[in-house]
Amino acid sequence: MKKLTNDFGNFVADNQNSMSAGAQGPLLMQDYILLEKLAHQNRERIPERTVHAKGSAAYGELKITADLSKYTKAKVLQMGEVTPLILRFSTVAGEAGAADAERDVRGFAIKFYTKEGNWDLVGNNTPTFFIRDAYKFPDFIHTQKRDPRTHLRSNNAAWDFWTLCPESLHQVTILMSDRGIPASYRHMHGFGSHTYSLINDKNERFWVKFHFKTKQGIKNLTNAEAQAIIAKDRESHQRDLVEAIDRGDFPKWKVQIQILAENEGDKLGFNPFDLTKIWPHSIVPLMDIGEMVLNKNVENYFNEVEQAAFSPSNIVPGIGFSPDKMLQARIFSYPDAQRYRIGTNYHLLPVNRARSEVNTYNVAGAMNFDSYKNGSAYYEPNSYAQSPKEDKSYLEPNLNLEGDAQRYKALDDDFYTQPRALFHLMNQNQKEQLFSNIAASMEGVDSTIIDRALEHFEKISPDYKEGVKKALQK
Template sequence: MKKLTNDFGNIIADNQNSLSAGAKGPLLLQDYILLEKLAHQNRERIPERTVHAKGSAAYGELVITEDISRYTKAKVLQKGEKTPLIIRFSTVAGEAGAADAERDVRGFAIKFYTKEGNWDLVGNNTPTFFIRDPYKFPDFIHTQKRDPRTHLRSANAAWDFWSLSPESLHQVTILMSDRGIPASYRHMHGFGSHTYSLINDKGERFWVKFHFKTKQGIKNLTNAEAEALIAKDRESHQRDLVESIGKGDFPKWSFKIQILSEKDAEKLGFNPFDLTKVWSHKDVPLIDVGEMVLNRNVDNYFNEVEQAAFSPSNIVPGISFSPDKMLQGRIFSYPDAQRYRIGTNYHLLPVNAAKSEVNTYNVAGAMNSDTYKNKAAYYEPNSYDYSPKENKSYLEPDLELNGNVQRYAPLDEDFYTQPRALFDLMNADQKNQLFNNIAASMEGVDKTIIQRALGHFEKISPEYAAGVKKALA
């Protein structure tokens, strides 16, 4: 029989009774096993994510089947390359104990363990978002969370913000449509959402959108179906993912991209870096790249899902950023959140650690288990050939910028064209679901806010506004 020990291998003789002064006496401070157990329990939960708190994850691989080397030199995107990955799906607004089948956007975050370092693609199951400037992000998230006075979720706050921020109409229409509650994580698309850039070996830059199209087909739940499911199983998406992979029914997605050259970006007719808008597939067609498959469940939920940390700041040569304001904000906020939530050295945890060679001069900090591999220098620049140095051959091509420093308003106020195009694609049943879902979400909302929202719906389409009015009646 194995001997029970504490975390340091010290044998525990009695794990049932605390050390006390007499059978009825007070406990002793020297009972270090008791203190360790209580102290560890107090720290078993790291702070949950402010957003995307409820999640599920799995391992898999990305296989590149097409040649896109004309657009990028990134090794991970070269034909024939197979790259291991972990993906974390999530709901956005709910806490860690939220039900999986709630009406919400779904997170779609992927960490690719490439030969050139980790590449994190942090996206959603929607190609757009509610806002286009990170300045508004904390305020927006406050409307999706609990009222600090009552600790209740507030439909009034959500619709007040949306109706005063009409750039959100596109995303709101998606959220309130039949796709607002995916039947499972397997049955939804994923998007990088932001505009990124690809750089080829000639130093040419291309703007890119990343798409993952489910091969399982799209399946969604109505409000009634979701309510019935939640009553029986609050972990429906987690269960579906674990069980499907466990029995060998591996989820797959087709990996595709949209490409715009720098000179063609203006042809869209709107800011190509506006996260509230999509690039028309007619104008910028999808290009096949490869396939993503998930084929292994995690072994330890806390270690591999809760401590998994993603950030769009993790890029590799040949893949980079864009002037997308929301992307620029997330480049800072995501790793900063992880440093607060998990710790300064979260990158050393196995689920986050790069599988490629790492040479850094970052030192110390809490829970640092790294060792100094360089023989002499622990700083840079230095005089030693065997210590890592910068390599200017990896510099990106110049990005031409111009303009004065100012808090610029968005370049356009066309809040209605793209939601109208989406609405016009819906069939009668989808439109009715949209109307009824919006009406249900407006329960308890101030009449003035409802009227403001209806005014926006009218500008999208009179049919849109009329349908919501009828559902509200």
């Protein structure tokens, strides 16, 4: 058996779990193999985005209608605050020329131009994801892209990975359900997906999840309906968004959050930072906090959509991160991808530029067209009052960590409870669509991989297995 190595021939002891401080994280920067994998992935293709390559975007605003001062000091989330934004939708796996109406997860990335700097919430139209450790992310995306030998998509690769990483079953069930092909970007929900933190003026931390529920209603396409649309229009979602805003039919979403106090994570019964799981609404109810509307189309697609750059590392006082291992890695991976794809000064482009005051000692670099406003100093610390200084009042409260540095497996192996709950929520017609969609996606897949998938489906529900098995025989 060949031994796995990194790019320099160093043996890889564990290629499934990143190195973290304790089982819940956060991650350690000394995990050089994780950094190598993520950095290499960001440089695999130029200049197209590695994922989320094809997108649509529009401008709008967020209005907060609830009093959240108990949970956060962020100005953007205070009652009555109206914040301009740009929202970029996208398909995930397809290239820039992919059809809009393909079965795929949709990106849901929002840049809020707040009074305290840009806040980016980079999510999807699903509350979960296929994996919970970014160590697996480059490998997962490889399965969604083209085989380097044939340059063809591979159902076999996708199902091989999914069935060997059963934490993906929850997301796979969503993807293969009737919601796997939204009728348009306007007719789907959006989610921050990750667990983030809110910090109030008493320096108390709360864990939070963000939800955006479409006010247009959920509308989806069957495989047959999508195929008929793609045959005539590969830009169906883009066309729908542009035309809706042009005629004044502005898309709207109800904004909701789920909140847990910092010490309440155990009430869920599982790792609250596991991206493959939702927080059950029966335990952590949704709270209405406002409305988001899109009311202006972009004027230059390349400048405002293709060069729009999002990263969860862009936060503002009162909003922070969590030990979610996927989120922790994206904090590095996303801005690294943008610096590579667009350039080191991508933040100076109008669509990305903060509308609040910016004071930085990051200077020079290709395509820097900014003026220098730091007075006498071009470094920090310095002795000059007119030059910007650090302000420790913005420090976040301590985050208690424990555990030895090691490559920890996930805290649980419960891959079936939440997919089972989702399956039981489906009516019979939705279940039949699920079975049919899975069977269609298994064309060309090795029989051993199909058998492995059926074993997983049976653990979710015997009806799940039998439904897929029957659909495969048609």
